Structures are given as structure tokens and as C-alpha cells.
Amino acid sequence: MSDSRVTQKPRTLPDSxxxxxxxxxxxxxxxxxxxxxxxxxxxxxxxxxxxxVFRQAAALGVLHLHLSGGEPxxxxxxxxxxxxxxxxxxxxxxxxxxxxxxxxxxxxxxEAGLDHVQLSLQGVDAAMADRIAGYAGGLERKLSVAAxxxxxxxxxxxxxxxxxxxxxxxxxxxDLAVRLGARRLEIATVQFHxxxxxxxxxxxxxxxxxxxxxxxxxAARERLKGVLVxxxxxxxxxxxxxxxxxxxxxxxxxxxxxxxxxxxxxxAESIQHLRFDNVRDRPLADxxxxxxxxxxxxxFDWMQEPCRTCDRRELDFGGCRCQAMALANDSAATDxxxxxxxxxxxxxxxTSAALIADDSPFxxxxx
Amino acid sequence: xxxxxxxxxxxxxxxxxxxxxRLKKDEARDRFVLLAPERALxxxxxGMAILGEIDGxxxxxxxxxxxASAYAADPQMIGKDVKAFLLDLAGRRIVEIxx
Numbered sequence: 001m002s003d004s005r006v007t008q009k010p011r012t013l014p015d016s017x018x019x020x021x022x023x024x025x026x027x028x029x030x031x032x033x034x035x036x037x038x039x040x041x042x043x044x045x046x047x048x049x050x051x052x053v054f055r056q057a058a059a060l061g062v063l064h065l066h067l068s069g070g071e072p073x074x075x076x077x078x079x080x081x082x083x084x085x086x087x088x089x090x091x092x093x094x095x096x097x098x099x100x101x102x103x104x105x106x107x108x109x110x111e112a113g114l115d116h117v118q119l120s121l122q123g124v125d126a127a128m129a130d131r132i133a134g135y136a137g138g139l140e141r142k143l144s145v146a147a148x149x150x151x152x153x154x155x156x157x158x159x160x161x162x163x164x165x166x167x168x169x170x171x172x173x174x175d176l177a178v179r180l181g182a183r184r185l186e187i188a189t190v191q192f193h194x195x196x197x198x199x200x201x202x203x204x205x206x207x208x209x210x211x212x213x214x215x216x217x218x219a220a221r222e223r224l225k226g227v228l229v230x231x232x233x234x235x236x237x238x239x240x241x242x243x244x245x246x247x248x249x250x251x252x253x254x255x256x257x258x259x260x261x262x263x264x265x266x267x268a269e270s271i272q273h274l275r276f277d278n279v280r281d282r283p284l285a286d287x288x289x290x291x292x293x294x295x296x297x298x299x300f301d302w303m304q305e306p307c308r309t310c311d312r313r314e315l316d317f318g319g320c321r322c323q324a325m326a327l328a329n330d331s332a333a334t335d336x337x338x339x340x341x342x343x344x345x346x347x348x349x350x351t352s353a354a355l356i357a358d359d360s361p362f363x364x365x366x367x
Numbered sequence: 368x369x370x371x372x373x374x375x376x377x378x379x380x381x382x383x384x385x386x387x388x389r390l391k392k393d394e395a396r397d398r399f400v401l402l403a404p405e406r407a408l409x410x411x412x413x414g415m416a417i418l419g420e421i422d423g424x425x426x427x428x429x430x431x432x433x434x435a436s437a438y439a440a441d442p443q444m445i446g447k448d449v450k451a452f453l454l455d456l457a458g459r460r461i462v463e464i465x466x
Contacts, residue, residue: 060395064402091391091407093404093405115387116387153386155386183460184460225373225458226457226458226460228460229404
């Protein structure tokens with residue numbers, strides 16, 4: 001092993017694992033974070049392999065496990081997987097649309113040791129929520145699921161993805177989260193990768209909306225301190241500096257897709273020249289320390305100017321690699337969202353194009 | 368649920384860890400962490416000592432007395448630290464306080 005490879009090893013261990021148990025989902029949200037090429041049921045990892053991944057993750061230093069999808073409840077072995085995760089010592093979080101859960105399954109999940117439930121809401125009224133999700137009757141079902149969660153004394157997070165079409169009712173979403181007894185609300189502005197990229201003009205918030213949302217969140221945090229914890233992902237297209245995506249590439253987390261492929265982030269496959277290892281072929285720790293994809297953007301040697309000599313390189317790590325790929329067609333470029341990027345004008349072009357209301361129908365995920 | 372933000376903690380208050388919050392030995396990094404939804408708080412020895420007093424029965428005043436005698440320290444000083452620690456965690460819904 002060469003010295004340079006050793007020095008590329010991260011100083012940090014991963015603290016979270018996102019397990020995309022399946023890409024199957026009854027919903028069809030037009031900003032789904034799954035890749036455009038969804039993996040088929042028959043390619044999914046077995047129960048035993050997933051549980052082995054959980055044990056390996058715990059041994060490697062992972063603390064939080066996020067059971068996600070698609071819709072994780074589409075896996076009939078979700079309860080067994082939860083038990084396996086709990087036995088591995090992981091703090092186990094279920095990220096769900098709620099569809100596919102029943103009171104009986106919720107009992108079994110609580111019994112298996114589930115620690116936390118994160119429930120997505122696409123809007124505050126059925127007309128909006130069900131249209132965005134592409135699923136009639138969805139909101140009503142979700143509200144029942146929220147009650148089942150709190151009745152079992154499990155902590156509830158409401159996860160609200162926000163965009164041009166529902167930002168105006170952000171205040172009502174905050175009130176709804178409190179009414180449902182959520183301890184935490186995650187307000188995430190749509191990130192424009194994959195499906196969301198295909199629906200960008202319908203979803204891109206205006207600058208006004210982005211400003212208003214930040215003010216609303218700030219006020220609600222003050223008002224609801226000790227009642228509701230609010231985590232907020234602002235619209236990066238309207239920011240001056242890019243977000244430190246994933247807290248830096250290959251520094252804090254891992255994502256395992258339904259087939260066992262290990263990704264530094266859920267969108268990483270959009271960087272087509274990277275080669276991703278699979279848990280079927282290689283131990284998770286080897287993939288984290290020595291995997292080609294994980295080492296591709298660690299450290300600072302891969303950076304171009306202006307990142308390479310930038311005083312912010314340890315704060316935002318050059319921004320999002322997938323966004324650099326999508327917008328600059330170069331995965332090592334400065335994220336064009338950064339005001340110091342030579343391609344920053346692209347962002348102004350995109351956001352001003354989005355000022356014209358686009359009512360064309362969504363490209364729904366998987367339909 | 369309380370109607371609004373908690374601003375101070377009385378000596379009679381009772382503290383408990385809510386469901387979904389638990390202490391864990393982080394073997395890989397050789398430290399203790401308090402795990403909560405989407406949060407992992409690294410616990411230093413002071414934090415550990417305070418957490419060790421939380422049993423859902425003892426009042427905050429009793430917790431402070433117990434720590435003051437264990438560490439042979441001024442209860443007033445200890446009390447300030449304990450209350451600041453608990454208030455911070457309560458603001459993030461990581462502990463529950465009933466006044």
C-alpha cells in the first residue's frame with residue numbers, strides 16, 4: 001500500500017448509514033431522491049445480507065441507521081430488519097411515507113426496538129399533498145400513521161419537502177407538525193437532482209419564497225423552543241455559498257442502495273465515471289476506507305480553482321459534487337451555486353427562468 | 368405538551384429522558400454519546416455525571432445536592448451548570464422537564 005493512499009484515509013468514521021431497503025414506493029413524488037433508473041424488486045438484498053451490513057456498520061462506528069427507500073414498509077421483512085438493527089446496537093430511524101404501515105405493523109416495529117419515525121407530508125391539505133405525491137387518499141392515511149406513532153410513545157419527525165407550489169403554506173405545515181405531536185420538523189427545500197431536475201421549472205422556489213421561508217423558520221424556532229425542533233435545508237440556488245454536501249464527501253455517512261451498492265451520497269451514481277463497490281463483494285469497512293468512489297473527493301488534491309486555494313474549502317468542501325456534475329458537466333468543478341464559481345451565471349439563468357410560473361404536468365417518479 | 372418555550376428550571380422540577388433518547392458507549396471512538404432523533408451529543412465527564420443523576424424521581428435540587436457532595440463543590444456553582452445544561456437539552460427536546 002502506498003503512503004499516499006494511507007494519507008487519503010479519512011480522519012473521521014461514518015456516523016450514519018442510509019439504507020435504501022427498496023426502490024418500490026406507492027407514491028410518485030416528482031422530486032424523489034432515488035435515481036431515475038429504479039432498482040427492481042428481484043435485485044434487492046436479502047434480510048440476512050442487510051442485517052450483516054447493519055452489524056458491519058455498527059462495528060465501523062455508525063451510530064444512526066436510517067431505514068429508507070423507496071418506501072421501506074414495502075419490504076415485508078421491515079420488522080425483522082428493525083430487530084436486527086436494534087440488536088446491532090444502532091439507533092434506528094424509519095423514514096417512511098406511512099403508506100403500507102398498519103397499526104399492527106407499528107406495534108411490531110415498536111416491539112422490535114424502533115427508536116424514531118420520520119413521516120413525510122407533501123402538503124397541509126389533501127388536494128395539494130395527494131397531487132404532489134401522486135397518490136389519492138395519501139394525506140388522510142399519513143395523519144392516521146402519525147397518531148399511531150405518538151400513541152406508541154415513539155418520537156415523531158415530520159418531514160416536509162418544500163418547493164414553489166407549497167412554500168406559501170409553510171406556517172400551516174409548522175402548525176400541523178405541532179398538532180400531530182411531532183418533536184421535530186424537517187423542512188427541506190427540494191434539491192435539484194434526478195427526478196427533481198426533470199421538474200425543475202415547476203418546483204424551483206422564487207427568491208422571495210426562499211427569503212420568506214428563512215424568516216418563517218427563524219421565528220418558529222424561537223416561538224417553539226422546547227416544543228418542536230426545526231431543521232431546515234434552505235434553497236441552495238439562492239445562497240451565496242454552497243452547502244457542505246454530506247458534511248464533505250466520504251466524511252460522515254454512507255448510503256447503501258437496494259442492491260448493495262455503497263454510495264457516498266444518494267445521488268452519487270449521477271457521476272458516471274465513478275466505480276462503486278457492493279457489500280456483496282467487499283466488507284463495508286474496506287469500502288469506506290479504500291473504496292475508489294469514497295476516495296475520489298476526499299482531501300483537497302482533487303480540487304480546482306477557485307476551491308483549491310479558497311479560505312472556505314474546509315467549510316463547504318467545494319459544495320455538492322453531483323450538482324457540479326449536473327451543471328458544470330465536471331464532478332471536480334466548484335459547485336456553480338457558489339458565488340465564486342466561474343459558472344455562477346448559470347444559476348441566475350435557471351432561477352430567472354423559474355420566475356415564469358410553469359404549470360406543465362409533473363414527470364412523476366417511476367410512472 | 369407545554370404551551371411554549373421553557374425559560375428556567377426550578378429546584379422542584381423533575382427531569383427525565385424521553386423515549387427515543389438514550390446514552391450509548393461509542394466503542395469505535397471510545398466515548399459516550401447521547402443519541403436522539405438525528406442527533407448524537409458527545410458527553411464529557413460533567414455531562415455524564417449530570418445524566419447519571421437523572422432517574423425521573425429526583426428533583427433538580429436533589430440532583431444538585433448529590434453532585435455537590437460527590438465533587439465537594441459549591442452547590443450554587445454546580446446548580447448554575449446543571450440548570451444551563453438541562454435547559455439547553457430541554458430546548459432541543461432531549462430531556463423532559465416537569466416543573
